[in-house]
Amino acid sequence: MFDVATMLLVIAMALTLTRAVKGPTLYDRILAVNVHGTMTVLLIAVAGYLVDRPDFLDLSLTYALLNFVGTLAALKYFKHGHLGEGS
Numbered sequence: 001m002f003d004v005a006t007m008l009l010v011i012a013m014a015l016t017l018t019r020a021v022k023g024p025t026l027y028d029r030i031l032a033v034n035v036h037g038t039m040t041v042l043l044i045a046v047a048g049y050l051v052d053r054p055d056f057l058d059l060s061l062t063y064a065l066l067n068f069v070g071t072l073a074a075l076k077y078f079k080h081g082h083l084g085e086g087s
Helices: 002-022 026-049 056-080
Strands: none
Touching: 002 026, 026 056
């Protein structure tokens, strides 16, 4: 059952990568990369369950936080042209 979930996640990740490459606007591409990162978190969690390694959940939560912060940083950069007030 989890093997089927893994295969479906990989297929969905391939579809989000095609949207990230062919997205009509920049924001569609950023959203596709964010969704791809979320699916990567799910894939890490499922893989951790399959190999009986519960510490993979810590890795997936860390990756989820990095994905969130990275998406916010990319959106701020593309909106304002910089990430902060510099000299």
